[in-house]
Amino acid sequence: MAENAQNIEVLICTGTGGIASGSLKVAEAFEEEFKKHGIEAKVGKRCEVKKTGCRGLCANDVLVDIMVPGKEGVTYDFVTPELVPQIVEEHIVGGEPVPKKTAGAYYAKFLEKQHRTIFSRCGHIDAESIDDYIANHGFKGIKRAVTMKPEEVIEEVKKSGLRGRGGGGFPTGVKWSFAKGSPGELKYLICNADEGDPGAFMDRSLLEGDPYCIIEGMMVAAYAIGCTYGYVYVRAEYPLAIKRLQMAIDTCVERGILGDNCMGLGFKFNLRIKAGAGAFVCGEETALMASIEGHRGMSRPRPPFPAVRGLWGKPTNINNVETYANVTYILERGADWYASIGTEGTKGTKIFAVTGKVKHTGLVEVPAGVTMREVLYDVCGGILNNRKFKAVQAGGPSGGCLPVEAIDAQVDYDSLIKAGAMMGSGGLVVMDETTCMVDIARFFLTFTRRESCGKCIPCRIGLKIMLEILERICSGExxxxxxxxxxxxxxxxxxxxxxxxxxxxxxPVLSTIRYFRHEYEAHIKEKECPAHACKSLLHFKVIDEACKKCGMCKRVCPVDAITWEKGEIAIIDQDKCTQCTSCYDACRFMAID
Structure with a gap:
């Protein structure tokens, strides 16, 4: 928040998740209530509705903060237009928060173990306002960078210990030094925003909630390596991110922040957006560059690496969105500050998109070195319906599944690789006891096989054969x-x-075999799915002693295959049952076998 704010601010999450939950209608309702009450005259202060980016607690959208000068902010969750008049009358006019409608201690618990650096502005500033960005320490990093020599900027990034947040974890400063040292006057800078992992939306939320931060990080990198032209490669499925980023670029050009003399600081840098068609393989840097050049997104052998021969044959540096966001804070606050956060091998914080069978899905930012248990239980509230934790897929389709034995692994590059997974870009998919690990391996392999560009035989043919084997196993063959x-x-x-x-x-196949080999063996030898998830191997029945006679199973059955009367145990008609698992998923008492 900007210091000494004198207005009452209503902060409303208008990221993609917030909009999908109805945040624009909530914003309209606040505006209408302010006009209706003549609110400024009543409270003696101007009331401003500020449309912000993602707050992180996506499961509880629409999130609204009421910020009254001189008082602590109050967060409301699950806000609807119908609730707005009560909030305005009782809280903004009356001065007392609406009881039982605030997130309160619950939201504080969500934030308690987080270390919000990269997300510090998201949810607090107007994502489309450059003045809001500047008022919240915006462009201080680039102003400090130009007081240093380019080589000194690179050394500062090296000293910070920043590793690329796109998945590989290569030291950012070292990567910059390669591009800096490559001969040639024309060099390119690329921001990889082609976020393709299922369940991952960290980069999207940063672009939607703090686009100027990404521009500033790229300006620092451009100054350091001697680059004058850059691209942000964004998947076309992110229309709001593209819209806000383009608005930010246009505003920077109008104000002279980008162009032939950036901010009057004596260096040139121009930036444009390239929208990708959604191919997962274009997250790989050589395929991404081929796409920018107008070719089909297919990888090429390395060396030569992009730092030597990249976009249109020129030296090119590629980092992802979160990496550039880190750079702005490193240059603003210093390498020593950044290096004080995290572990010896992984400095700083990491943003994770947590989805799946967990109570509070959303985005979390934690210091490297916290355990996976802390992320899932302390931050995200534990497993949905209080079921048993089974595994978490870390690192997206390229990562591995960590079982309960590995839940105390530290969240850093080296520890996760040792445990059989990887940091990846930051997607965490949580699974409970109802998840079949053979089916999970099949799901992720289906995705990567479909997204393969097909250029090399091992990937094109090998993944197809592996997928066929997994499909046979899941079908009982x-x-x-x-x-x-x-x-x-x-x-x-x-x-x-x-x-x-x-x-x-x-x-994913190797990690599930490593930790859940017994499930593969049960599918093959006993023709059973221990998790009761593979439909071809299922037969449903009600466990009499476990049934609470609630009738929930009958209410969710889509084919009316369940007979139930009040106070009686449910009965499943095997001839009608389609093995859809609706009753099994709905029963909180595990009474369906």
Whole structure:
């Protein structure tokens, strides 16, 4: 928040999640109530509705903060237009928060173990206002950077210990030094915002909630490596992110922040957006550059690396959205400050998109080194319906599944790799006891196989054969030796694929075999799915002693295959049952077997 704010501010989440939950209608309702009450005359202060970016607690949208000067802010969740008149009358006019409608201690618990640095402005500033950004320490990083030599800026980033947040974790300063040292006057800078992991939306939320921060981070990088032109490669499925980023770029050009003499600081840098068509493989840097050049997004062998021969054959530096966001804070506050956060091998914070069978889904930013247990239980509230935690998929389709035995692993690059997963871009998919790990491996392999560009044989053919084996196992037609065959193929594909997609695609299969081999064996030898998730292997019945006679199973059955009378145990008609699992998912008492 800007210091010494004299207005009453109503902060409303208008990221993609907030808008989907109805935040624009909530904003309109506040504006209408202010006009209706003549609110400024009543309270003696101007009331301003501020449309912000994502607050992180996406499961509780619409989130609204009431910020009254001289008082602590109050957060409301699940706000609807119908609730707005009560908030205005009792809180803004009357001065007392609406009881039982605030997030209160619950929201404080969500934030308690977080360390909000990159997200510090998201949810607090108007994402479309450059003045709001400047009032909240905006462009201080680039102003400090130009007082240093480019080589000194690179050393500052090296000293901070920042590693690329796009998945590989390569030291950012070292990467910049390669591009800086490459000969040639024309160099390119690229921001990789092609966020394709299922369940991941960290980059999207940063672009929607704090677009000027990404521009400033790229300006610092451009000054450091001697680059005059940059691209932000954004997937076209992010229309709001593209809209706000383009508005920010246009505003920066109008004000002379971007252009031939950036901010009057003596260097040139121009920036434009390239919208991608949604190919997952374009998250790989060589495929991404091919897409910008107008070619089909396909990887090429390395070396030469992009820092030597990249976009249109010129030296090119590529980092992702979160990496550039970190850069602005490093230059503003100093490398020593940044290096004081995190672990020896992973400095700073990391943003995670937590989805799946967890109580509070959304975005969290934690210091590197906290445990996975702290993220899932202390920050996100634990497992949905208080079921047992089974595994968490860390690192997206390229990562691995961590079981309950590994839940105390630290969240940093080295610890997660040791545990059989990876940091990746930051997606965490949480699974409970109802999840079949063989089916999860099949799901992620289906995704990577479909997204493969098909250029190299190991990825194109190998993933297809692995997927066919997994589909056989899930349908009850697995054979002796399938597990060993999957392992052999996985290692061969990892070693011989051309790019990162093929090299990491087998990871979910290898990690689920490593930790859940017994589930593979049950599918193959006993023709049973221990998690009761594979439909071809299911037969449903009610456990009499566990049934609470609530009738929930009958209410959710889509084919009326369940007979139930009040006070009686439910009965499933096996001839009508389609094995859809609706009754099993709905029963909180685990009375469906």
């Amino acid at each position: 697995g054979r002796e030796g399938d597990i060993e065959l999957l392992e052999d193929m996985a290692y061969d594909i990892k070693k011989s694929s051309l790019c990162g997609l093929g090299q990491t695609a087998p990871n």
